Amino acid sequence: MNHFNPRMSDGGKMPLQRRKFMTLLGGGSAALALTEVAMMRGLPPVSAAEAKLDHNTVRFSDDIEPLVRLLEDTPRKRVVQAFADKIRSGTSYREVLTALLLAGVRNVQPRPAVGFKFHAVLVVNSAHLASLGSPDEDRWLPIFWALDYFKSAQSKDVNEGDWTMAAVNESAVPPPHRAKRAFEEAMQKWDVEAADAAIAGYVRSAGANQVFESMAHYGCRDFRSIGHKAIYVANGFRTLQCIGWRYAEPVLRSLTYALLNHTGEPNPSTSDLAADRAIRVTEQIVDEMDSGWNAGKVNHEAAIEHLQMLRQATPEDAVRETAKLIQSGVHPQSISDALFLSAGEMVMQQPAIVALHSATSTNALQYAYRTVASDQNRMRLLLQNAAFIPHFRQAMDSRGKVGDSHINKLTSESSPDDSISVEQIFDAVGQDRSQAATATFRYLESEGKAEELIHAARQLTFLKGNDSHDYKYSSAALEDYYAVSPELRNRYFAAATYLMPGKNDRDNSLVNRVREALA
Known part of the structure; x- marks a missing residue:
């Protein structure tokens, strides 16, 4: 049995059981319980928030569970008003951000690909970054947009089988002294059940920095889901930095499940698949690289030359050529410059979904590169970022016309x-x-x-x-x-x-709704 979710197997082979949502608008008395009058009195508008969850469903701590249930159970058309009222009654920005992330990981499955409806989780950090960079009067707007977007993703998940994260199989959780090793072994074998139990033990026994090192390693190892695995690693940890490590276990169980996705393919640990070939070259180079690899000089001409190389390289060649450039005495910053410019150039050549993800994946991989402590891991992330660029170029070729604009021109x-x-x-x-x-x-x-x-x-x-x-x-x-x-x-x-959005693009309807709700 797949203990990560006993109601749905990795391939959809196990029988599905629909999760029982609370019927909020099914009758007059139910609707009355959520009237604006009750909410304006400061009462939590979830009278059934303490109702028992399925015993197989993961449950969060008592301080945040009611707010998560409010988000889960409030209809989309009323979620803006419901959370505006909670904020006026004292609910903080951090509490709303926490509920948003946890509701996503409990209710939205990161399969069959780490994208699509799962963007409700991936976008939480992006909304948070937008809030941080905004003036005070606009700081809530991205968060309310994300609340509304979660309801859309939740609805899609219900239509696709109503997946819910199961409680961890406690009997399989390894002891603290074995947890990290058990996690690494399960990830190497692409073993979903073992990895789910192991990550629970790992999170309980290690600090955030150590766990991030591991996740950054596995987030860059394969090019599947057009970079969303690396994006989830960076965005998940960045949001946890804001809301607190004590909420990490369910988030990292979801992340582990996402990182092991290889839907429709044989087990990558026993197969030779295109998405995994670059990492083999990378690992060999990482093992052989000397300790002074990051002591070179910044060279902007070398960055442009590397950009030109990346236009034609295979993923494996991109790894080798990047390593040669570093060994020649060029500082890794110039490599990063070439990677950023490559992603930007692809956006110019085909401003659509694949090129967009070349930029967001590079953002995630570069964040991880700047954040991890291990020299080997930093090198791994830089080389794999280089490998991802040709993968994206190949994906663009299958999506239609690719322009010939060059960013250096x-x-x-x-x-x-x-x-x-x-x-x-x-x-x-x-x-x-x-x-x-x-x-x-x-x-x-x-x-x-x-x-x-x-x-x-x-x-x-x-x-x-x-x-x-x-x-x-x-x-x-x-x-x-x-x-x-x-x-x-x-x-x-x-x-x-x-x-970027333009001044003449059509306005969305959410901004006015949020401002009216918060007035």
Whole structure:
């Protein structure tokens, strides 16, 4: 039996049992229990919040379970008002963020791919980053958008079988001194049951930094789900940094389940599959690399040359050439620059879903690279990030026309009276992306303020964003602008305008609803 979810096997072979949702609007008395009158009195609008969960379902601590149940059980059309009332009665930003993440990991299955409806979980950190970068009056908007989006994903999950995370099989949880080793062995074997029990023991016996080292390792090892595994590692841990490590166990059980996804394929530990080949080259190089590999010099010309190499390389060749460049004395920052520019260039060449994920995956892998402590793990993440770039290029080829724009060919030449404003840039976005990118590059190269562009892009995401990718991409791109070397970062921002919302895009309907609810 798959103890991770006894109601649904990995391949859907076990019988499904629909989870029993509370019927909130089924009759007059049920509707009355959730009237605005009751909520305005400060009473929790979940009179059945303490009702027993299925004993096989994971349950959270008493301090957060009622708020998670409120989110789970409130209909989508009423969730904004319900949480606005809770906030007015004293519920904090951190508590809402916690409920949002935990409701997602309990209710939305990261299978058959770590994407689609599971973006309700992946987008939580993106919404949080957008909140952190916003003025006080807008800080709630991304979180309310994520609450509404969760309800949409929850509905899809119900229609696809109503998966719910099961309680951990306590009898299989290894003792503390064995937990880390048991987790590593299960991950190497792609053993879902053993890994689920082992990660519970590992989280209970180790600190966040040690567990992140392990998760970052396995999050970069294979190119499946177009980079969402690495994205989940970074975004999950970053959200836990805000809400607290004590909520880690269910989140990391969900993450472990996601990392072991290889739907429709044989066991990768006993097979030679395309998604796993680069990691074999990487591991050999990591074992042989000397300790001074990160002591080179930043070289912007080398970064551009590496960008050119990545346009044609196979995943395995990208790993080898990246290692050679580092061994030649080039600092890893120049490698990172090439990877960021490669992702940005793909956005210019095919501003669609695959190129978008080349940027968000690079954001995640670079975050992990900067965060892990182990030299071997840092090298592993850098090399695997390089391997992912050709994988994305190959995926783009199967999705239609790929343009021939080169990010290093952007020019800032203009006449003396050719002034450019932020408003003009975002007026062009959505109408002529190439013109918007050129205008952005000229604006930044002429000492225009990047902060003004960032603020405008974030505001437009709030007003125009309708999809999780709007938040995921904008949060990643706006953050990564500062991760690229100053001499090259303006090119990255210019390319990002190909997927930024424009001033003339249609407004979403949520902003006014949130502002009215919070008024």
